[in-house]
Structures are given as structure tokens and as C-alpha cells.
Amino acid sequence: MGFGQHQSFYLRPQWLYKGLTEIKSDPRFFYNDTHFEQLGLGKNMAKSAKYWLFSTGLMEEKRQSGKTEHHLTSLGELVDRYDKYIQHPVTKSILHYTLASDPKIATSWYWFFNVFKESIFDKAILIETLETWVGQTLEKSVSSNSLKRDIDCLIQMYSPNNLSSTPEDVIKSPFEELGLISNTVKGTYKKTPLDTVFKFEVLFITFLIYIERNELNEVSLDELIDGEKLWGRIFNLPRSEIVNCLEEMQKSYPIIFTRTNRLDVVRITDTTSYLDYMERFFENEVVL
Numbered sequence: 517m518g519f520g521q522h523q524s525f526y527l528r529p530q531w532l533y534k535g536l537t538e539i540k541s542d543p544r545f546f547y548n549d550t551h552f553e554q555l556g557l558g559k560n561m562a563k564s565a566k567y568w569l570f571s572t573g574l575m576e577e578k579r580q581s582g583k584t585e586h587h588l589t590s591l592g593e594l595v596d597r598y599d600k601y602i603q604h605p606v607t608k609s610i611l612h613y614t615l616a617s618d619p620k621i622a623t624s625w626y627w628f629f630n631v632f633k634e635s636i637f638d639k640a641i642l643i644e645t646l647e648t649w650v651g652q653t654l655e656k657s658v659s660s661n662s663l664k665r666d667i668d669c670l671i672q673m674y675s676p677n678n679l680s681s682t683p684e685d686v687i688k689s690p691f692e693e694l695g696l697i698s699n700t701v702k703g704t705y706k707k708t709p710l711d712t713v714f715k716f717e718v719l720f721i722t723f724l725i726y727i728e729r730n731e732l733n734e735v736s737l738d739e740l741i742d743g744e745k746l747w748g749r750i751f752n753l754p755r756s757e758i759v760n761c762l763e764e765m766q767k768s769y770p771i772i773f774t775r776t777n778r779l780d781v782v783r784i785t786d787t788t789s790y791l792d793y794m795e796r797f798f799e800n801e802v803v804l
Contacts, residue, residue, distance in 0.1 A: 518571075518623050521571075523563050523567070526672045526673040532569060532602055535566065535574075538554065539587065543587055572614050591614070598795075605713070607690075608691060610718070612691050616629040616630070617750060624666035624667065629749055635707045635752075636700065639664075639671065646666075674691050695711030710753065719747055720769050721790050723735070724789070735782050740758055741755050
């Protein structure tokens with residue numbers, strides 16, 4: 517399980533771009549003594565950038581000739597080719613999905629989007645509930661400070677950013693624009709549904725990812741609504757919105773939404789991989 521590895525710095529899009537660029541030319545880049553200077557970052561920020569490259573699924577570790585190297589994943593290569601500056605809502609949404617659906621590398625993020633069910637909360641509630649879950653779920657203890665840093669970082673990444681006196685903190689996280697957490701009264705937050713005009717594309721791609729990873733060809737409506745790593749949890753979508761999306765999507769996407777008295781099921785009718793589908797999408801899409 518992974519806690520506190522972000523060094524208290526939330527994800528910045530330019531860190532991903534810089535990291536992708538450097539490891540393409542040097543798979544040992546992050547082992548160079550001057551790598552943080554080449555990134556234009558402090559040492560802890562460079563560690564954070566490395567972590568976000570891993571946790572968003574853009575970079576992976578490999579052993580080559582007895583040495584550890586970093587390489588772009590297939591998703592990393594696609595993003596580098598079509599949206600290296602992380603500007604398109606589809607890219608941001610898929611990186612969010614990758615981050616929030618991996619319990620090992622970003623455990624607090626997984627917990628928040630898949631396990632924690634409250635829709636309105638403050639940081640104190642989040643920390644207390646996360647501590648309880650960690651204590652009941654994991655064999656090893658995790659320090660309260662690590663969990664607090666995770667919650668602080670998560671809120672900064674997804675909620676509208678209040679201007680800070682620190683220039684680096686004024687930079688938006690790419691996930692803020694997804695609208696998944698909104699501010700209510702001071703110090704209180706609310707989970708809100710995914711907000712993008714590309715919602716159907718995002719839902720279809722993440723559906724492909726899920727069935728590909730789990731070797732399925734169908735998923736029940738109840739799973740889509742309340743299952744971990746699926747639409748209702750990851751994108752804060754209520755049942756009514758998921759049903760409406762499915763009814764519209766089956767008109768132009770290769771899925772069949774079958775409604776019966778006993779079990780409502782969504783089936784895929786195309787075996788295209790999510791990476792192939794994303795590539796076709798970006799081939800026809802102008803990235804701003």
C-alpha cells in the first residue's frame with residue numbers, strides 16, 4: 517500500500533510533460549545526480565514528479581542488464597504522442613481513473629473514490645474515517661501524519677484552488693477541471709459528478725479498461741453504479757445519470773444496455789482495446 521509518497525506536492529501537468537520527455541531520452545534519468553536540476557525542481561518536488569508519473573500509469577520500472585530503468589507505458593506513449601501537455605479532458609479523466617483505481621500505489625486516493633461513501637465532508641471527517649479504514653483493513657500501521665498529508669494533497673488536487681502566496685501552489689492540478697470535488701461552506705467539501713463535454717468518451721474508455729483488466733464482456737448496472745473501479749464510484753455519478761448515459765451511449769457506441777426485471781446488464785460488442793480506441797479518438801480530435 518502507498519501513503520505519503522507525493523512529498524506533500526499535488527500533481528502539476530508540466531511535471532508529467534517534463535518527466536515523459538526526459539525518460540524517453542534517458543531511462544536512467546531519475547538516477548542521475550542532477551535530475552532535479554534538469555527538471556527545474558527542488559529535490560522533493562522531483563521525487564513527487566516521479567511518483568505521479570508512476571501513479572497515473574504513464575511510467576513503469578524495468579530491469580535491463582542488471583539496472584533499474586524507467587520507461588513509458590503504452591498509455592504514457594499515447595499521451596506523449598497526442599497530449600503531452602495534459603490539456604484534453606479525456607486525458608485528464610483517464611489519468612484520474614488510473615490513479616483512483618490502483619489501491620497499491622495511491623491507497624488514499626483509491627479509498628476516497630471507491631470506499632468512502634459520504635458525499636459531504638470536511639478534512640477532519642476524511643482523516644478520521646481513513647484512519648479507521650486503515651486500522652481495520654491493513655496489517656501494518658500508518659502514521660496519522662502520512663494520512664493527513666494524503667488528504668491535504670487530495671483536496672488540493674481536486675477542489676477549486678484558492679490563490680496562495682506561493683507561486684507553485686497557484687498552478688492548477690489537471691484534475692481540478694474534472695469537477696469531482698466542490699467547495700461548499702468554508703472548510704466543507706462535496707463530491708460532485710464528472711463535468712466534461714466528453715463524458716461519453718470517458719465512460720466508454722474506462723469501461724473498456726475495466727473489462728479488459730478483468731477479462732469480462734459484460735457488467736451489471738448495479739456494479740456500474742456501486743462497484744469499485746467503476747463509474748458511480750470513480751466519477752461520482754448517481755444511478756439516474758448512469759442510466760441516462762447508457763441509454764444514449766448505446767445509440768452510437770458498441771455497447772448493449774439490456775434491461776430486465778431481474779438483472780440490468782451492459783455488454784460490449786467490440787473487442788477493441790482501450791488504447792486503440794483512445795488512439796483513434798485522438799487522431800480525430802484537435803488537442804488544445
